Amino acid sequence: MDAQTLIRLLGEGTVQTLIMTLVGTLVSYLIGLPVGVSLIVTGPNGIKPAPLYNRTMGFIVNVIRSMPFLILMIAVMPYIRKVIGTGIGTSATTAALIVAAWPFVARLVEQSLLEVDSGVIEAAQAMGAGTMQIVRKVLLLEARPSLINGAAVATITILGYSAMAGTLGGGGLGDIAIRFGHYRFQPDVMWITILVLVVLVQIMQEIGVKLAGRLDNRLN
């Protein structure tokens, strides 16, 4: 393979991977963030305990999280094919990523919100703040740095998932690595792909840490 083809290939793969990762992360947060918040709010020490909901949702999250991503993806692919018409390519993979990642995001969010000082929540309750006010103005705001760090972790994990999905015809960098690097015995392509993945992870982690630091008023 000449250099130009390789660059084009890697460029396309990177773009596909980024799209899958970012869209997957975004939608996972659209689902996982409210679920994570609801787990905290309805928890035993939450501001509105709801044991039945809390246990049910906690169970669903655990069940999905206990499945290895590749197996889960194989399991849900038939349903994804039914809904969006295809079982391969970027959009099918993104859908599978979301199914696997939202419970992970929910737990990450839950962890971040657990760090919020219960005294501050009590103070807000004493002021007569409603549940939604406490969620928006206390929980999410006070946990902001931790939530951003969590988002970096989530994005990187989903990037990893997307690369794995590549092995099942999912497109992106993982797809390139397995098709060229593994099936066609081109270890150099494999290593270059890995290098690109490493760089992407570094950039994401760096953005997360910087942003979290800048938005944390406990430090500056």
Place this chain on the structure above:
Amino acid sequence: MSEHIISLQGVTKEFDTKGGKVVALKDIDLNIEKGDSYGIIGLSGAGKSTLVRTINLLEEPTEGKVLFDGKLLTGLSAKELNLERRRISMIFQQFNLLMQRDAVGNICFPLEIAGVPKAEAAEKARELLKVVDLEERANSYPSQLSGGQKQRVAIARALASDPEVILCDEATSALDPKTTRSILALLRKINEERGITLVVITHEMEVIKQLCNKVAVIENGEIVERGDVQEMFRKPKTKAARKLFFPDGQVTEKPLVRTSTKNRVRLVYDESTAGEPIIANMIMELGAPVNFLYANLDVLGGAQKGQMVICLAEDAATAAKQKEYLRAKGVDFTEIEEDEIDHHGEEGDA
């Protein structure tokens, strides 16, 4: 119709724990009048923090009623309760400020909750910073403030909603003595100038002495004694109250237990009796000595109060004469019972 701004009636609070039911509050009746600075004192674990949290229903009583300004709070919907809570502010031992908001942002918080427009809230926050003497720290974050400054911000935040009551939960327990005094002075000013009722939870008698006009002593979830601070200082009736009011006096009594436990009295004197050397005169007139065991001068709500523990003559007849003499001179005294001394002896000091 009621002058009682806060009224607890038969309030009981039980907690379910792994080890079974724990009764934190037992059938508490408590009435607090408008403008009072009402202290609730007790050792840790006595139930005072739970008690103050039943007032704004952060802790829902298992039994009993909580009335605020004549209105029954127990049984209100969450929405109605939140409206009433805006009239009762609270400050905490750990300040509980939002770490991600600056001083102005923190003070604006209760106003935002109440739906006050942002500009108006910010203006009020700046005014309140002046009240707590912290104008120059308007844009500082809690992590940049000292403990005393944080509590000042918390007090400004408590004032923002123009409350009728401020609940103070060990508000100075995390502060050094000097900062404690300045915070207490600020709270006292707020009570006197704005007429805001204070409910002061503490384990430190100094706080009660400097800040409160009334006090209730809580022990094992029950109020064992209550009344006017001056009055209780003169004649605490229960052992629990004596222990809290005169912790030093008790320590001083201890090493002398073996020599004599008879005829000890605790005298309390103020400006009216401090002018005359009563004890000296008594010794000369009756020709019988007394033994001084302990003496101390306190400032109580701005007035000086002294207390003294003395041991009267050993023989009953002379002791009776001495007591007669003190009574005639109008000196308040209480006899210290033997068991009180023994009890303290058991505890000992390390």
